[in-house]
Amino acid sequence: MNVITQPTHIRDPASLGTTGDPGTTGDPGTDGDPGTDGDPGTTGRPLRADAERNRERILDAARELFAERGLGVTLNDIAHHAGVGVGTVYRRFPDKKQLIDSLFEQRLEELVELLERAVADPDPWHGITTFFEAALSLQASDSGLKELVTGMPGGLEKARTIRGRLMPLADELVGRAHASGQMHADIRHQDMAIAQLMLSAVIDASRDVDPELWRRYLGIVLRGLSAQPERLGPLTPDPPAPERVDEVMSALPLSRRSG
Amino acid sequence: MNVITQPTHIRDPASLGTTGDPGTTGDPGTDGDPGTDGDPGTTGRPLRADAERNRERILDAARELFAERGLGVTLNDIAHHAGVGVGTVYRRFPDKKQLIDSLFEQRLEELVELLERAVADPDPWHGITTFFEAALSLQASDSGLKELVTGMPGGLEKARTIRGRLMPLADELVGRAHASGQMHADIRHQDMAIAQLMLSAVIDASRDVDPELWRRYLGIVLRGLSAQPERLGPLTPDPPAPERVDEVMSALPLSRRSG
DNA sequence: ACAAAACGGATACGTGGTATCCACTTAATT
DNA sequence: AATTAAGTGGATACCACGTATCCGTTTTGT
Numbered sequence: 001m002n003v004i005t006q007p008t009h010i011r012d013p014a015s016l017g018t019t020g021d022p023g024t025t026g027d028p029g030t031d032g033d034p035g036t037d038g039d040p041g042t043t044g045r046p047l048r049a050d051a052e053r054n055r056e057r058i059l060d061a062a063r064e065l066f067a068e069r070g071l072g073v074t075l076n077d078i079a080h081h082a083g084v085g086v087g088t089v090y091r092r093f094p095d096k097k098q099l100i101d102s103l104f105e106q107r108l109e110e111l112v113e114l115l116e117r118a119v120a121d122p123d124p125w126h127g128i129t130t131f132f133e134a135a136l137s138l139q140a141s142d143s144g145l146k147e148l149v150t151g152m153p154g155g156l157e158k159a160r161t162i163r164g165r166l167m168p169l170a171d172e173l174v175g176r177a178h179a180s181g182q183m184h185a186d187i188r189h190q191d192m193a194i195a196q197l198m199l200s201a202v203i204d205a206s207r208d209v210d211p212e213l214w215r216r217y218l219g220i221v222l223r224g225l226s227a228q229p230e231r232l233g234p235l236t237p238d239p240p241a242p243e244r245v246d247e248v249m250s251a252l253p254l255s256r257r258s259g
Numbered sequence: 260m261n262v263i264t265q266p267t268h269i270r271d272p273a274s275l276g277t278t279g280d281p282g283t284t285g286d287p288g289t290d291g292d293p294g295t296d297g298d299p300g301t302t303g304r305p306l307r308a309d310a311e312r313n314r315e316r317i318l319d320a321a322r323e324l325f326a327e328r329g330l331g332v333t334l335n336d337i338a339h340h341a342g343v344g345v346g347t348v349y350r351r352f353p354d355k356k357q358l359i360d361s362l363f364e365q366r367l368e369e370l371v372e373l374l375e376r377a378v379a380d381p382d383p384w385h386g387i388t389t390f391f392e393a394a395l396s397l398q399a400s401d402s403g404l405k406e407l408v409t410g411m412p413g414g415l416e417k418a419r420t421i422r423g424r425l426m427p428l429a430d431e432l433v434g435r436a437h438a439s440g441q442m443h444a445d446i447r448h449q450d451m452a453i454a455q456l457m458l459s460a461v462i463d464a465s466r467d468v469d470p471e472l473w474r475r476y477l478g479i480v481l482r483g484l485s486a487q488p489e490r491l492g493p494l495t496p497d498p499p500a501p502e503r504v505d506e507v508m509s510a511l512p513l514s515r516r517s518g
Numbered sequence: 519a520c521a522a523a524a525c526g527g528a529t530a531c532g533t534g535g536t537a538t539c540c541a542c543t544t545a546a547t548t
Numbered sequence: 549a550a551t552t553a554a555g556t557g558g559a560t561a562c563c564a565c566g567t568a569t570c571c572g573t574t575t576t577g578t
Contacts, residue, residue, distance in 0.1 A: 047523095047524090048522095048523060048524065048575085048576060048577075049576070049577085050523090050524070050525085050575065050576065051523075051524060051525090051576095054524085054525085074565085074566060074567080075566090075567075075568085076527095076565095076566080076567085079526090079527090084525075084526075085525060085526025085527050086526070086527065086528095086567095086568080086569095087524090087525065087526055087527070087568090087569080087570085087571095088524075088525055088526070090567085090568060090569080091524075091525085095567085095568090096567085149508070150508055150509075151509060151510075160505060160509075163504075163505055163508065164505075167501060167504070171501075184482075186493060186494050187479075187494075188497075188498045189501075190498035190499055190500075190501055190504050191475075191476075191479070191498050193504045193507070193508055194461060194472075194476055194498070194499075194504075194507065195476075195479075196508075197460055197461065197464055197507070197508060198457035198458070198460055198461060198476065198480075199457070200460070201456055201457055201459070201460035202453060202456065202457060205456055213453075216450075217450075217453055217454075217457065219483075220446075220450070220454075220480065220483035220484065221457075221479065221480065221483055222483070223443075223482065223483040223488070224478075224479035224480055224481070224482040224483035224488070225479065229482070229483070229488055234445055235445050235446075238447075239447045239449035239450050239453070240449055240453075241449075242426060242430075242448075242449055245422075245426070245449050245452045245453075246419060246422055246423075248452070248453065248456070249408070249409055249422065249452055249455075249456060250409075250410060250419075251410075306554090306555090307544085307545060307546075307553095307554055307555065308545065308546090309544070309545065309554090309555070309556085310545095310554075310555060310556090313555085313556085333534085333535060333536080334535090334536075334537090335535080335536085335558095338557090338558090343556075343557075344556055344557030344558055345536095345537080345538095345557070345558065345559095346537090346538080346539085346540095346555090346556065346557055346558070347555075347556055347557070349536085349537060349538080350555075350556085354536085354537090355536090
């Protein structure tokens, strides 16, 4: 399930009314583009009160559903959850990409701030651990955010550029941790990203079994990154019960590509 | 993309010929079940020479494609790659599940052997590292195997039971490593599985950028599991170039569940 | 009261998978 | 070589599910 499925309709003008479609053949739509209706917020004209109300509702529903089920939810789902018709959603947001963009811009900004705060921490290692904890915590509570950070759904540029802003900060942070002798010498800042990726996998897989499980494996990974692992605290929480390991292992999505 | 998509056809008898389907309405098939044709290998009657040849071809193609692209490949893909028609594949293998089962039973057995050998290793830690290396190496070179080990596609029982056989062995192995003081005291055998899962994510994500990258992160994870991380060797290979981190982060499949 | 704006949801349309059917080809047997 | 059962192939039915449209109806603002 690609998060942003390729637009499929795009009715070939030549095919208008050639494939059946009883009763709709003639008379192009009156709603299709009634005077640059789309793009509210850029155009000056304010939305009608009910429209604005619905816009909010849609945004709320989208936020909730994306967080809960990831970016894979359909606009129909969102519409239903918001208590409006599909048409309303599509009038407001030309496609899912724009809806996601307008929703997550701010959330992604949070990540940057988190990392900036980590860099500013007088104790670099403390900065690193708290950053990981905070960032993963966000991802654990918001599937949509997680997918924006790891999987790059379709062509969301926003996610890419944000990752571009994170990189130099991570570099700085790792540099400081090296200087203070707390980070193992052969760790590079790129490893922070891959660590995130590994832990994201745990978040994903264990969400239903123990939503806090990632903390344990963050502990293990941090030991692997640290120059003085013996100084780090005990692992929490406990590992999954042996009977449930299977559940965790089985909860991962599978790879793509078919032809 | 679920690996084993629910069968969709299963033509409702009542709907025969009610939805159009010009020219096919009457006269049930002559090929549908000509005297228990299916299940070759259990039934005594040997296959005709060409049929047997095609069976091999299909198996080869399936092996190759599953390894290369994961269990998501369609039977049509396999048929084409084998140079036979789809019908031929479906006559030989009632559905994809059986094809997978007959292909991977042996491969999964290999994993068990690998772990048994690790348990037998006089140096438990050496056993652990070599097991991880061998198992992940297998997974890196065979997407299908990887998916059987982590994602449990649909209802493949075989994978589940194999994992059941792995567990006690892992327990034994971790016990020995504890006894020899090489494994960190608070590690449990369940953590081996989750470590696999994390590293599988790296394998998946980095396959196109650097297929050996998982070794570096295995190194980091092993440091996190070890009681004496300072004794472990340097990390290899190097991390991905900063410009390529994005590629890796973006290569992960996304979560499932829609409604 | 009236027009413009917005609504809603049935429905077209596309994609991409599974599985079928039957006219034709081929191996095995006589 | 003739016969025929076994096997083949691939166009096609069929379905699930997603996106996006269209237009009769409802609501808002003046």
